[in-house]
Amino acid sequence: MPSSQPEEEGEHVGHDGAEAQVQRMAVQKAMSLLSEEHRIVVALVLVDGLPYKEAAAVLDIPMGTLTSRLARAREALQKLLSDERALT
Amino acid sequence: MTFSDDILMAYADGELAEPQRSQVDAAVRADPELAAIVERHRALRARVFDAFAGVLDEPVPARLDAAAASKVLSLDAARNARTRAAATPASAAAPVRQPVWPRWGALAATLVLGVLAGSLWFKGDGSGFVGADGSGRLVARGQLAGALSRQLASDPAPNSPVRIGVSFATRDGGYCRSFSVGASAGLACRDGETWRIPVLSDKAASGGAYRQAASTAPEAVLDAIDERIAGTTMNAAAERAARERGWRRWLNQERLNRLRQPARTCYTIKSPGAQCERRRT
Numbered sequence: 030m031p032s033s034q035p036e037e038e039g040e041h042v043g044h045d046g047a048e049a050q051v052q053r054m055a056v057q058k059a060m061s062l063l064s065e066e067h068r069i070v071v072a073l074v075l076v077d078g079l080p081y082k083e084a085a086a087v088l089d090i091p092m093g094t095l096t097s098r099l100a101r102a103r104e105a106l107q108k109l110l111s112d113e114r115a116l117t
Numbered sequence: 118m119t120f121s122d123d124i125l126m127a128y129a130d131g132e133l134a135e136p137q138r139s140q141v142d143a144a145v146r147a148d149p150e151l152a153a154i155v156e157r158h159r160a161l162r163a164r165v166f167d168a169f170a171g172v173l174d175e176p177v178p179a180r181l182d183a184a185a186a187s188k189v190l191s192l193d194a195a196r197n198a199r200t201r202a203a204a205t206p207a208s209a210a211a212p213v214r215q216p217v218w219p220r221w222g223a224l225a226a227t228l229v230l231g232v233l234a235g236s237l238w239f240k241g242d243g244s245g246f247v248g249a250d251g252s253g254r255l256v257a258r259g260q261l262a263g264a265l266s267r268q269l270a271s272d273p274a275p276n277s278p279v280r281i282g283v284s285f286a287t288r289d290g291g292y293c294r295s296f297s298v299g300a301s302a303g304l305a306c307r308d309g310e311t312w313r314i315p316v317l318s319d320k321a322a323s324g325g326a327y328r329q330a331a332s333t334a335p336e337a338v339l340d341a342i343d344e345r346i347a348g349t350t351m352n353a354a355a356e357r358a359a360r361e362r363g364w365r366r367w368l369n370q371e372r373l374n375r376l377r378q379p380a381r382t383c384y385t386i387k388s389p390g391a392q393c394e395r396r397r398t
Contacts, residue, residue, distance in 0.1 A: 057169070072355040078347070103158065
């Protein structure tokens, strides 16, 4: 007699499905692995949507510094996201 | 003409001014490799935003019947509920988000204070959690005001009677935070040096989870959040940054000066991936 399948943890996540939820969690995990400096700049610009000028004023850094820091933060984030092992 | 990755990122973010924007624009059209880099920046931005915006899109069934269950102490919220009820005569199954948000006048606050009079919330001697400002609007006082300014949602203070739910940036350029004290919950929005309270309500005893907040927020509060929120709720880092600047979107000079000292250490990083060294805390 075949043993019954373990009950699926089939939570209904919604129309965009479990895959999208996994994606979001991966990004959240990757964000948590960034240095605080990088996390803050990503949060201000990419999540809060502040213009560079405003984000630079908030952090009290020149625009050039903000831009290069944001670029480094994105690089780090992209790297974390492409290295899936770091996120599981 | 070649462009650095910083320039391409700024272009992808819509941050370049003319004439540079047109120059990059032309280069991107001509070079699929550049176009791919720009696209990668945009995709990452969208992905990050989505990761933190998604929490607000999840349907919360408890919201549908919470309005009936909770005693709403805000005239705004009561009006809102009526508008919604009128818009959906058949059932409450499809809540309609009305873009109309009636202005919160002095009269409404006075009515709320009348309801609250004699309760823990509002004491005539000013020792309660809320009071009225010069124009009769409901504002946070005492421990509530302190908690709204200092407590992080991610790091609840065990000794505080106040729990912070979510924090977010508003469409009109400010910040609001949802909170609860005992069986009541509300929304507070930063207004100059005070926290204005546009809605205050009994907490609905329902199972609907709103983000990771341990407590549930009544529908009146969720509605008030929906009406104001720009983008998504703030994560811990954004919340900390907002607290650092006194819940202003712009820092005043004094705060700028104070932040300037410890932050300087990090400015000279040359290699990508290098950690910012903390000299002292």
